[in-house]
Amino acid sequence: MSRQMVSGKNRRSLTGAFIAAAMGVLVAGAAIAEQKRGPVTNLPMPRYVSLKAAKANVRRGPSLTHRIDWIFKRRNMPLVVTAEHGHWRRVQDRDGAGGWVHYSLISGNRTVIVQADMLPLNVRPEPNTSIAAQLELGVVANLGKCDPDWCRISAGGYKGWARKSDIWGVAADEVRD
Template identity: 35%
Template sequence: MRLYGIGMRWLLSILVFTIGLGAFSPTVAQDNEVPYWASIASSEVRMRVGPSRDFPIQWVYKRRGLPIKVVRVQESWRLVEDPDGTRGWMASSLLSRERTALVIGEGLVAMHDAASDQANLKWNVEPGVVGKLGACESGWCEFDVEGRAGWAPESRLWGTGAP
């Protein structure tokens, strides 16, 4: 009977150890299914042609908060796509999971106090403005630019919806 108890403890220990190893495997540790939205977390980020500092720099981004789409994960590097469709590799440590959006299209975008064309106009933003993205509903998204928040048409924001 004692042998049975030792054997069960040993089997349980092996099982716990094996499950624990699985939690640290690269596929589990990536923590996000691709594609997903991210944003640039630093004031200067280099986009490279490959997933290492050994690869040449393709572009230098100087726009903290710029939304990007992560399309592939390779260790500590992310293959990203910027709002213009340019793809390249960035170090994951320079990216944030904070959701942001970029105003796109022609002309000013009216920011309303509710998710409706009939809601009161609060202010206008121009194309190229980056802000924090809130909830989106019925074609409208909460959009906050340096503490000034309102609702903008989702069609005028890049970085919304499913990536």
């Protein structure tokens, strides 16, 4: 194995170059963080919302002149906003289906959809606690507190903690009070 000795002067240049490169990464990271805000609302992008209406036309583009591709028909369904343009938001559901909807059809109230059949709602955010209820696959629940691995959800009068990996509508790294 060949090693190359670095003199004190060269070591200082390498240290300076390393610091300059690190500063460049920090500046680039700050620019990326700024780009992750919606141009209309200045809210984080992407972000989770829910469908306020019982019926919402999903359009190919951000205006009434664009063709309706399909209709969302489930009130409170969780969606993720991926783009903004004027009064329009590009959204996707858990299957990746989506398009543009008018902002008045979505709400900031957070909901999740159950992705595991007979999902146990634990009394505490721990795997070996008693179970308050079980939710069927596809149930839409209101989202409450979240820690790194668990979220408190409620549906049909039942409340409990579910693993984040078993629900859709919350980011894996999201923590909520």
